[in-house]
Each structure stands twice: as C-alpha cells, then as structure tokens.
Amino acid sequence: MPITIPPIDFRVIMPEIVITLFACLVMLLEPFLPDRRKWILPHLSSLGVFVAAYFCLPLWNSNLLLWQGQALGDNLAVIFKIIFLLGTLLTILISYLKSGHHWGGEYYSLILFSTLGMMIMASSSDLIVIFLGLEVMSIALYVLAGFNRSDLKSNESAMKYFLMGAFSTGFLLYGIALIYGTTGSTNLNILVNNPHLTEPLFITGLGLILVGLAFKVATVPFHMWVPDVYEGAPTPITAFMAAGPKAAGFAALLRVFLIGLTPLAPMWITILWILAVLTMTLGNVLAIAQMNIKRMLAYSSIAHAGYILISVVAGGDDGLSSSVFYLLVYSLMTIGSFAVIIALGEKGEKNEELPDYRGLGLKYPLLGVCMTIFMVSLSGIPPTAGFVGKFYIFSAAVKNGQLELAIIGVLNSLISVYYYLRVVVIMFMQEAPSPSVVPHSSWSVQLALWLTAMATLGLGIFPDILFKITQQSWLFTLR
Amino acid sequence: MIPLSYYLILSGVLFSIGVVGVLISRNAIVIFMAIEVMLNAVSLTLVAFSQQTGSPAGQVFVFLVMTIAAAEAAVGLAIIIVIFRSKESVNVDEVNLMKW
Numbered sequence: 039m040p041i042t043i044p045p046i047d048f049r050v051i052m053p054e055i056v057i058t059l060f061a062c063l064v065m066l067l068e069p070f071l072p073d074r075r076k077w078i079l080p081h082l083s084s085l086g087v088f089v090a091a092y093f094c095l096p097l098w099n100s101n102l103l104l105w106q107g108q109a110l111g112d113n114l115a116v117i118f119k120i121i122f123l124l125g126t127l128l129t130i131l132i133s134y135l136k137s138g139h140h141w142g143g144e145y146y147s148l149i150l151f152s153t154l155g156m157m158i159m160a161s162s163s164d165l166i167v168i169f170l171g172l173e174v175m176s177i178a179l180y181v182l183a184g185f186n187r188s189d190l191k192s193n194e195s196a197m198k199y200f201l202m203g204a205f206s207t208g209f210l211l212y213g214i215a216l217i218y219g220t221t222g223s224t225n226l227n228i229l230v231n232n233p234h235l236t237e238p239l240f241i242t243g244l245g246l247i248l249v250g251l252a253f254k255v256a257t258v259p260f261h262m263w264v265p266d267v268y269e270g271a272p273t274p275i276t277a278f279m280a281a282g283p284k285a286a287g288f289a290a291l292l293r294v295f296l297i298g299l300t301p302l303a304p305m306w307i308t309i310l311w312i313l314a315v316l317t318m319t320l321g322n323v324l325a326i327a328q329m330n331i332k333r334m335l336a337y338s339s340i341a342h343a344g345y346i347l348i349s350v351v352a353g354g355d356d357g358l359s360s361s362v363f364y365l366l367v368y369s370l371m372t373i374g375s376f377a378v379i380i381a382l383g384e385k386g387e388k389n390e391e392l393p394d395y396r397g398l399g400l401k402y403p404l405l406g407v408c409m410t411i412f413m414v415s416l417s418g419i420p421p422t423a424g425f426v427g428k429f430y431i432f433s434a435a436v437k438n439g440q441l442e443l444a445i446i447g448v449l450n451s452l453i454s455v456y457y458y459l460r461v462v463v464i465m466f467m468q469e470a471p472s473p474s475v476v477p478h479s480s481w482s483v484q485l486a487l488w489l490t491a492m493a494t495l496g497l498g499i500f501p502d503i504l505f506k507i508t509q510q511s512w513l514f515t516l517r
Numbered sequence: 518m519i520p521l522s523y524y525l526i527l528s529g530v531l532f533s534i535g536v537v538g539v540l541i542s543r544n545a546i547v548i549f550m551a552i553e554v555m556l557n558a559v560s561l562t563l564v565a566f567s568q569q570t571g572s573p574a575g576q577v578f579v580f581l582v583m584t585i586a587a588a589e590a591a592v593g594l595a596i597i598i599v600i601f602r603s604k605e606s607v608n609v610d611e612v613n614l615m616k617w
Contacts, residue, residue, distance in 0.1 A: 208555035219566035266615045
C-alpha cells in the first residue's frame with residue numbers, strides 16, 4: 039500500500055515556529071553569556087517578536103486551513119496574533135531595569151512561550167488544540183507570576199493563580215471530553231453541523247467549556263483570583279497578564295461561541311448577558327474601594343472583560359470586529375498605565391498606593407499627562423481610543439437589539455469615571471509629600487510609555503485605519 | 518461488555534470528588550491532588566467514549582492530558598515548595614498577605 043504524505047504547508051504556523059525557536063534560543067544562550075552581555079537577551083526576544091510578526095502578515099486574507107482545521111490562517115487569527123505580539127513587545131520593553139540588573143534569560147523565554155500558547159489558542163478551530171495552547175500559555179504564566187522568588191506577595195500570587203488556573207482547566211477539559219463523546223469530534227467546523235446539538239450531554243459540555251474560559255478572561259463568578267494575582271505578580275507581568283491572556287481567552291470564546299456554535303445562540307446568549315452585566319457592575323463597584331493602584335487596575339480589567347462580553351452577546355460581524363478592536367485598544371492603554379506604575383516604582387515594587395501619587399503630575403508633567411491619557415481612555419472619554427472602542431461595542435449592541443445591555447454598559451462607564459479620574463485628581467490637585475517619589479525610568483520604559491500614549495490618542499482621533507482592519511477580521515473567518 | 522454509562526457515572530463521581538476536594542481542603546498539596554483526580558476523571562471519560570465510538574482520537578487526547586498534567590505538576594509543586602520555604606506551611610489559609 040503506497041503511503042501518501044499529506045501536503046504540508048508550514049506558512050500557517052510559521053509565526054509559532056519562529057517564537058518557539060527564539061524562546062529556546064534565549065533559554066539556551068543564557069548560561070553561556072557573561073553578566074555584562076545579558077542585555078542581549080531582551081533584544082533577541084524583541085527580534086523574535088518582530089520576525090514572527092513579519093511571518094504573520096502574508097497570512098492576511100490567505101484563509102489557509104491545514105491539518106483538518108487544527109491550524110488556521112484566517113484574518114481573525116492574524117489580527118489576534120498581532121495583538122499578542124504587540125503586547126509581548128511592550129512587556130519586554132517595560133521589563134528593562136535601570137540599574138543594569140537583568141531578569142535573566144528564563145524570564146524572556148517564558149514570556150515568549152506564553153505568547154506561543156496564546157497564538158496557538160487564537161489560530162485553531164479544534165478544541166483540543168485550543169486547550170493545548172491555553173495550557174502552554176498558563177503554565178508559563180504561573181512561573182512568571184511567582185518570578186520574584188524572595189517576595190512573599192509574588193509567591194502567594196503564583197500559588198493562587200496556579201491553583202485556580204489548574205482547577206478551571208479541569209472544567210474546560212471535562213467539557214471538551216463530553217463534547218467529544220456526544221459528537222465524536224472536537225473540531226468546531228464539524229460540531230456546527232452535527233445532529234447532537236441539543237443533547238443534554240453536549241449542553242453540559244458547552245457549559246463546562248464556558249466555565250473554563252470564563253476563568254481565563256476573568257468574568258464575575260470566576261474572578262476571585264484576579265486582584266490577588268495582579269497585585270502580587272511583578273508589574274511587567276501584571277501588564278502582560280492584563281493584555282495577552284485576556285485577549286487569548288476572548289479569541290477562544292469568540293471562536294467557540296460566536297463562530298462555532300451560532301445554531302445554539304439563543305441558549306448561551308442569555309447566560310453571557312447575565313455574565314456581562316455582573317462582570318461590569320461588580321468590577322466597577324469594587325474598583326472604587328481600592329487604594330492599591332495595581333488592585334484597582336485588576337478590578338478595572340474585570341470590568342473591561344464585561345464590556346467585551348457585550349460585543350460577544352451582540353454577536354454578528356459587528357460584535358466580532360468591535361471586540362477585536364476593543365481588545366487591541368485595551369492592551370495598549372492597560373500596558374501604558376502599568377508602564378507608569380513601573381516608572382514610579384522605586385527599585386522594586388513600591389509606590390503602588392494611591393497616596394504615593396500625590397502631586398506627581400505637577401512635578402513630572404510628562405508622566406502625569408501620560409497617566410491622564412490612559413485613565414481618560416480607560417474610562418471611555420473622547421478623544422481617546424477607549425472612547426471609540428466603547429462606542430463601537432455599544433453601537434454593535436444597539437444594532438443587534440441589545441439596547442438594555444448597551445444602557446447598562448454606559449451606566450457602568452459612568453461609575454468607572456469616578457475611580458479613574460480620582461487618580462488624575464490625586465496626581466494634579468494634591469500637594470506632594472516632602473520626600474516625594476522619584477520616577478526612575480530606563481529609555482525602554484519611556485519608549486513604551488510614548489508608544490502606548492501616542493497610539494491611545496492617535497487611535498482616538500483617527501480610528502479609521504484600525505477600524506477598517508478589524509472590519510475585515512471576519513471576512514475570511516470560517517463559519 | 519461494561520456499558521458506557523458505568524464509565525461515565527464513575528468519571529462523573531471522580532470529577533465531583535475532585536471538585537469538592539478543591540473546595541473544602543485547606544492543604545495546598547491536597548488541593549493539587551484533588552485537581553489531578555479531576556484530570557484523571559476526564560481521561561477516563563475520553564477513553565470510555567473512544568472505546569465506544571471506535572475512534573482512536575480520544576485515546577490520543579489522553580496522552581495530551583497526561584503530558585499537560587505532568588507539566589502542571591512540575592510547576593505547581595515548585596510553587597508550593599517556594600511557599601513552604603518562606604512560610605513553613607502549605608496551608609492556604611495562612612497564605613493571606615493580600616485581601617480586599
């Protein structure tokens with residue numbers, strides 16, 4: 039019997055291959071470099087990100103489907119990969135320490151491996167491959183959250199993240215197993231057209247998958263780990279967690295629910311509706327009470343997961359493109375605000391309480407202006423990208439008949455204005471304490487600050503470019 | 518032949534034991550063991566379905582699950598050891614620096 043080798047096209051997984059190679063290279067190079075040459079490692083990691091992005095671009099509009107749908111090259115996958123790579127690049131930039139001290143090769147390597155997991159998650163229509171990507175992402179993140187080994191808070195953060203993450207993995211996996219059992223397949227394209235869609239076992243499986251993914255994107259009944267993990271983890275990693283894994287979780291959520299299981303929409307829309315309302319409201323209300331700025335941003339990230347859930351509920355092409363738009367914009371503004379926190383952190387993880395920010399806006403106007411831009415954008419006030427993103431989401435909701443949800447979303451934005459602008463008020467309108475905080479920032483943290491601030495403003499004033507790109511994100515999406 | 522429902526009930530019971538174990542246990546190691554029981558319940562489900570439908574995919578998935586569980590065990594136990602070094606305890610109630 040002649041053996042036929044199926045056509046193998048590596049183009050579609052080229053970005054993943056590049057990231058894997060660079061992650062291994064950085065890890066292997068580390069022990070052979072003398073201490074004064076360690077600065078090469080972050081540069082090498084950034085180079086890897088750029089090369090991977092270069093290999094992503096030809097996939098745009100190519101609509102490749104390989105290995106029975108286990109690797110996809112549709113527009114949605116490409117745009118999500120670009121979001122992850124952007125988040126990774128900014129994270130590497132804000133990880134630079136001024137004192138000539140370096141994080142070590144395994145730090146950058148783990149960041150790249152985590153990015154690899156996200157990219158796998160976003161570019162597969164097979165549930166098992168999505169699960170594998172999620173685990174590659176999470177296991178690297180568990181280590182990164184506890185990277186400050188001598189810091190008790192960081193240890194605690196890692197343990198909480200690990201236990202909760204592994205717990206939620208169990209649910210996700212059980213859901214996948216049940217769906218495999220009822221339909222005999224884990225491929226989303228086959229699932230859509232199978233006759234078992236309404237069997238109780240299938241629906242249970244779907245519910246368990248929703249629980250697993252809801253843990254990762256931090257929606258409300260499953261959000262308990264977020265504030266503790268965000269507060270304890272090293273600040274660059276917190277920024278990374280707020281941007282990348284959230285976007286990756288939503289990529290999987292969009293693939294499974296919005297693209298894969300549209301025939302069951304009436305069933306899951308109600309559940310997601312309730313989750314969206316709870317997530318927004320609880321996130322915003324609890325953020326008001328926080329005095330630690332990292333914790334406040336953690337609750338804010340919960341609230342933003344709620345806003346993005348609105349677009350999932352709204353559904354359709356508008357829902358899909360508005361959530362992609364918002365995830366990109368959210369990554370920029372949240373990494374930017376964490377970059378400000380890093381710039382103010384004096385040798386390590388200090389100055390995270392709100393009173394530490396008194397008067398800083400007047401003493402260091404550039405830092406103050408950047409923080410103001412991010413806070414205004416997070417609360418959704420024009421002319422910033424956050425406003426455009428929220429506007430897009432709410433208009434998608436209204437267009438698809440979810441008027442109540444849009445109204446609840448707008449009311450929630452109003453609540454959020456209070457705690458975001460409180461930071462600005464503290465920075466500009468209060469007297470600085472006598473030994474005030476001195477910002478330390480290396481060139482790369484400043485570069486990241488400038489990039490994110492400019493992008494946040496620029497996309498707020500000229501949203502058309504990104505708008506057109508995200509509207510094409512669904513064009514070649516398999517459904 | 519043992520009917521499929523027996524396997525499913527057994528794995529459902531195992532999974533529930535795992536969930537309850539995670540929720541009521543206070544020892545980080547025991548919580549971790551309970552999570553492993555959950556993952557093994559899933560493996561049992563996959564194998565049972567695979568045997569019933571005759572498709573080998575389910576058995577391949579079990580290998581993936583085992584690999585993932587091993588990787589998780591390595592990282593998780595390392596994290597718990599770090600906690601034990603600083604706290605001399607793996608009781609999750611004592612790991613409480615951060616509260617809202």
